[in-house]
Amino acid sequence: MNRGLSRQLRFLPAALILIVLSAAIAACGATRGGREARGGGIANFSTDVVEQKVEVVAAPTGEFKWTQPEYRANAGDVTFVVSNPSFVNHNFSVQGSGVFAESEEFGENQTRNYTLKGLQPGEYRIVCTVPGHEEGGMVSKLIVT
Numbered sequence: 399m400n401r402g403l404s405r406q407l408r409f410l411p412a413a414l415i416l417i418v419l420s421a422a423i424a425a426c427g428a429t430r431g432g433r434e435a436r437g438g439g440i441a442n443f444s445t446d447v448v449e450q451k452v453e454v455v456a457a458p459t460g461e462f463k464w465t466q467p468e469y470r471a472n473a474g475d476v477t478f479v480v481s482n483p484s485f486v487n488h489n490f491s492v493q494g495s496g497v498f499a500e501s502e503e504f505g506e507n508q509t510r511n512y513t514l515k516g517l518q519p520g521e522y523r524i525v526c527t528v529p530g531h532e533e534g535g536m537v538s539k540l541i542v543t
């Protein structure tokens with residue numbers, strides 16, 4: 399065995415650990431992207447449009463926030479009519495009480511319908527999960543009664 403090869407073999411375990419670690423990290427990302435609900439609740443938005451509508455608007459200034467700190471809905475089926483009048487791309491996510499639903503990003507002057515069916519009374523969070531936006535303040539309360 400020449401010296402070069404034995405040196406390479408010495409680093410093999412470290413390389414394997416790195417590969418396994420990055421696969422594990424990728425798997426975590428996939429779970430999030432795959433929109434599996436925590437606790438087996440509602441896992442995704444429906445594209446149906448139902449009677450009860452809640453309007454949610456991103457700050458037109460491009461700030462990382464929704465225009466209301468708090469939104470309210472009645473338990474049952476809800477269509478969130480979400481619009482983005484700003485120049486910043488955002489997305490729409492509802493989280494809490496067994497719900498984890500997350501939309502794709504959408505840009506300037508777009509309005510989208512996102513429906514959750516069978517929403518239970520409780521407190522949820524309306525979040526933009528684009529990296530940095532929640533930390534910047536793009537999270538509001540959703541109270542379902």
Ligand SMILES: [Cu+2]
Nearest residue numbers: 488526528531
């Ligand atoms: Cu955002």
